[in-house]
Amino acid sequence: MLSLSMGGCSSLEQGDSATGPMGNLLLAEPEPISARSQMAIARYNHILTQAPLKEEERAELLFQRGMLYDSVGLAGLARFDYSQALQLKPDMAEAHNSIGIHYIQQMDFIQAYESFDSTLDINPDYDFAILNRGIALYYGGRANLAIDDLKAFYEKDVTDPYRVLWSFIVEQELDKTSALTNLAKHRQMLSDNNWATSIVDFYLNRVDESAVIADLVDDVTSQKQLNDRLCEAYFYLGKYHSDLGNRVKASNYFKLSLSTNVYEYVEHRYSRLELDRLREQRKVNDSAQQ
Known part of the structure; x- marks a missing residue:
């Protein structure tokens, strides 16, 4: 972990304010690929190629291996495993949700909407599919539809700063003044003991970027937690x-x-x-x- 002063590019694009350096930031030590995850992938490979499995068992193992591929940055292999799992078990809500996130990253929003709709048809209580569908609608240029999903996701836990932030990010696309008013109201339900609350305070212009960095390093106990x-x-x-x-x-x-x-x-x-x-x-x- 290094402290650095980062000034960005030597010349600014039109639309950037020339306010000088970004301030004292922390540079992460990139998270190493987990040896445990690699061993788990090897075990799944062996089981999937050697063991006699029922279709439902194979689908579950493919999904689990896909999750491991995702965790080490092998997105293409993860997406393939999710697709294979769904061919074997079309009602696997978790696989629909996971592959939907990949569709967002590819900007294939129609497929993403269908994936999250499928997740929620199978399991209406799958909270993160609500969030992910809202994010897909937001990135797909449909903030007016996304707002309902983000509001529903927020209301399931009003003490979560991340739910507050995503709700604001989408709301401001429609009405910045109203979004800021709601952000200030939602801030009242957040704990000062949660470091991420400082990000909400930053959005409200109550603290600066250095305060956000200071809060995130407070009580950190490992490099992984810091990353x-x-x-x-x-x-x-x-x-x-x-x-x-x-x-x-x-x-x-x-x-x-x-x-x-x-x-x-x-x-x-x-x-x-x-x-x-x-x-x-x-x-x-x-x-x-x-």
């Missing part, structure tokens, strides 16, 4: 600056989130998508100026 928190914090700081049009700063934050190698977190998964969106915006702006 998990950095992955989350840098994603939401990136979203904040992206929505303000600070593209260079946002891009740096998303890259920092990716540098943690916390592959299974939605913040890591969508940092790559956010970077792709920033590149597309830049292409559009460059074309408009020609």
Whole structure:
């Protein structure tokens, strides 16, 4: 873990505020690929190729191996296993949800909607499918539909800062003033003992970025815990600056989130998508100026 002062690129794109360095940040030591996960994958490989299995058993093992592939960043292999599992067991809600997240990352939103709808048809109480469908609708340019899912997800646990943040991210697409009012109201239900509450305070302009970093390192007991928190914090700081049009700063934050190698977190998964969106915006702006 290093402390660094990060000034971004030498020249700023149009739309970025030239406010100087991003401040003192923490650079993650990238999460190493778990030896335990690699051994587990090897065991699943052996069982799937050698053991006589019923279709339902094979589907479950394929899904579990897919989850392991996801955790070590092997997205293509994970997606293949989820597809194979669903061919054997079409009513596996977890596999529909997991492959739906991959469809979001590929910007294949129609397939993503169908996957999360299938998850919820099979298991209406699958909370994270509600979140993921809302995120898919948001990235698919349907914030007016996404808001219902994000509101439903938030109401299932009003003390969770991440639910508050996603609700705000979508709401502001429709009405920034109303979204900020709701964010301040939702903040009252959050605990000051939860480090992620400081991200909500940052969105409310009550603290600065350095305070968010200071809070996330408080009571950290392992490198993995630190990486998990950095992955989350840098994603939401990136979203904040992206929505303000600070593209260079946002891009740096998303890259920092990716540098943690916390592959299974939605913040890591969508940092790559956010970077792709920033590149597309830049292409559009460059074309408009020609």
